[in-house]
Amino acid sequence: MDVVSILSGGLVGLVIGVGVMIVISKAGLNKDQQKAAQLLDQASIKADATVKQAILDGRTQVHELKIEAEKEIKERKQEITKMENKLLRREDNLNFRDEALTAKEKQIDQKSTQLSDKLASLDEKEKELQAKIDVQITELERVAAMSSTEAREELFSVVEKRMEQETIAYIKDKEDEAKAKADDTARNIIALAIQRLSQDESAERTVSVVSLPSEEMKGRIIGREGRNIKAIEQATGVDLIIDDTPETITVSCFNPIRREIARLSLEYLIKDGRIQPGRIEEVVNKVRREIDNNIVKVGEETVFKLGIGKIDREIIKLIGRLKYRFSYGQNALQHSIEVANLTGMMAAELGLNQQLAKRAGLLHDIGKALDYEVEGSHIELGYKFCKKHGERDVVLNAIQSHHGEVEPKYLISNLVIAADTISAARPGARYEALQNYINRLEELEKISKSFDGVESSYAIQAGREVRVMVVPEKMDDLACHRLARDIRDKIEAELTYPGQIKVTVIRETRACELAK
Missing domain, CATH: 3.30.300.20 (K homology (KH) domain)
Known part of the structure; x- marks a missing residue:
């Protein structure tokens, strides 16, 4: 009974609990449905509002685009209208030009017709004139007893002679006019330069004869079996000529420096009295060193006195060697110094570079220090040597052009030519056989x-x-x-x-x- 009661009570409680749960679940379902309905309503309201707003925005954009399109169409219409007006004006101008061209064509046609008529008339007149000329020529040939060809040649000959005379007269007038203007200036410049250089010029002469104290000295110089004279000739490169001339020995050599070495060596040996092959070689070497030192010293002193600036050492040696070179009896170094001074003075008068002018004047004959050793003219040798040692174009052109073999390109070159002529042509400068x-x-x-x-x-x-x-x-x-x-x-x-x-x-x- 108790168990049944308990089971019955439990079942009742279970049924009641299930019923309560069902009631509770239905009540919760109704709440969710209500919330869902509310959410759906809210979403629908929002969707309607969004759609309305989108439709409003779309209409606004369409309205704005329509306004812009209308504005652009209006502007395009205005541009098209302007272009149409411009084209109309051009068309009017073209029509006007066409009318003007048509009128001009008519005028040209009229003038062409008139010109054709005049040409035809001129042709007729030319034929008539030619016929009359032929008649006149025939008559002239008959009267002059000369054909037209001969008459033409005679006329050309007369005209040619007349033109030749007029040409010569014109050239003479121009030469006189140029001389009248140039001679005075040139004379003043040259005269002033010569006046400033007016000093005694004594040209040294090459001494090729050695005086002996006695005839006995000839035998000592010749030596036993000629060994002394052979030693001298071999050491110096000269020829000693011992003839019947009393108390003299002639030194013969094309090279002036060798000749000078031989002369000084002979004089030294004669004074010393010890003449033998060993002593001869010693004296010749000593004199050669003295000559070499003297050459450099003379070159340096010349450059320093003229004030022409720094110059290559090899060129200085050649300048010193000019002391022993003579042309028509005129010392080459003295001549070069004189030309340098004259060129510098004339350059100063003309406002040119005086130092460069002196340099060109000094080096114009530098090739004469080489022309007895190397084959070629002194102009060619001097040009090549100075070009090799870096001299300027002005100096090189002065060397090439001072004898007229090359056209002078610089005014200084012309001054060197003038100074060279003055120095060579002055009284007493040169002598010849x-x-x-x-x-x-x-x-x-x-x-x-x-x-x-x-x-x-x-x-x-x-x-x-x-x-x-x-x-x-x-x-x-x-x-x-x-x-x-x-x-x-x-x-x-x-x-x-x-x-x-x-x-x-x-x-x-x-x-x-x-x-x-």
């Missing part, structure tokens, strides 16, 4: 007489001027000027001479009548 002098005078007169119309020619003033007498019937005054230039050119091309030669052409007409 009598036979060479006579040959040069004869050749000068021969060249002058080689031209047509020359009656005689005379070389005067020691060959520095040639006077040419012409036949007056064969030459007029203008032809004399041309002859003077031709003779000058031929002398320059064929003769070698120091200084300058003046050419004077003389034409004289004498009319004589005898009154009875």
Whole structure:
């Protein structure tokens, strides 16, 4: 009974609990459904609001785009209107031009027609004129007994002679005008330079003869079986000429430095009295060292006195060697120094670089220190040597052009040419052998007489001027000027001479009548 009661009570409690749970679950379900309904309502309200807002925004954007599109279309329409107006104006201009061109074409057609008519008329007149000219030519040929070709040649000959005379006259006038302007200035500059350099110029002469104290000394110099003279010749490279001339020995050598070494060595040996091969070699070596030192010393002193700045040591040695070089008896070093001073003074007067001008003047004959050792002219040797040792173009051009072999490119080069001529041509500067002098005078007169119309020619003033007498019937005054230039050119091309030669052409007409 108790168990049944307990089971019954438990079942009732279980049923009650299940019922309570069902009631509770239904009550919770209703709450969730209510919340879900509320959420759905809220979402629907929000969705409606969002849709409305989106529709409003879309309409706003569409409205704005429509306004912008209308504005752009309006602007495009305005541009199109402007372009249309511009095209219309151009079309009007083109129409106007077309009308103007049409009018001009009509005028051109009219003028072309008129021109054609005039050309046709001119052709007819030309034919008539040619016929009349032919008649006149025939008549002139008949009267003059000369064909038209001969008459033309005669006319051309007359015109050619007239033009030649006018050309010569024009050249003469221009030469006189140029000389009138240039001569005064050049004379002043050169005269001032010479005046500033007016000093006694004594040209040294090469001594090739050694005086002996007695005839017995010749035998000592020759030595036993000629060993002493052979030792001297071998050591110095010279030839000793011992002839019948009393108390003299002649030293012969093309190299002036060797000749000077031999001369000084002989003088030293004669004073010393000990003449034997060993002593000869010792003395020659001593004198050679003294000469070498003296050469460098002379070169340095020359550069220092002229004040031409730093110069290569090898060039200094060549400058010193010029002391022993002579040309027509004129000492090459003294000549170069004189040219340097003259060039520097003239450069100073013209406002040029005086130091550079002196440098060019000093080095213009530098090749003469080499031309007896190396094959070639002193101009070519000097140019190559100075170029090798870095001299400037002005100096190189002065070396090349001072004898006219190359065109002078600088004003200093022309000054060197003038100074070289002055130094070589001044009285007492040079001498030459009598036979060479006579040959040069004869050749000068021969060249002058080689031209047509020359009656005689005379070389005067020691060959520095040639006077040419012409036949007056064969030459007029203008032809004399041309002859003077031709003779000058031929002398320059064929003769070698120091200084300058003046050419004077003389034409004289004498009319004589005898009154009875």
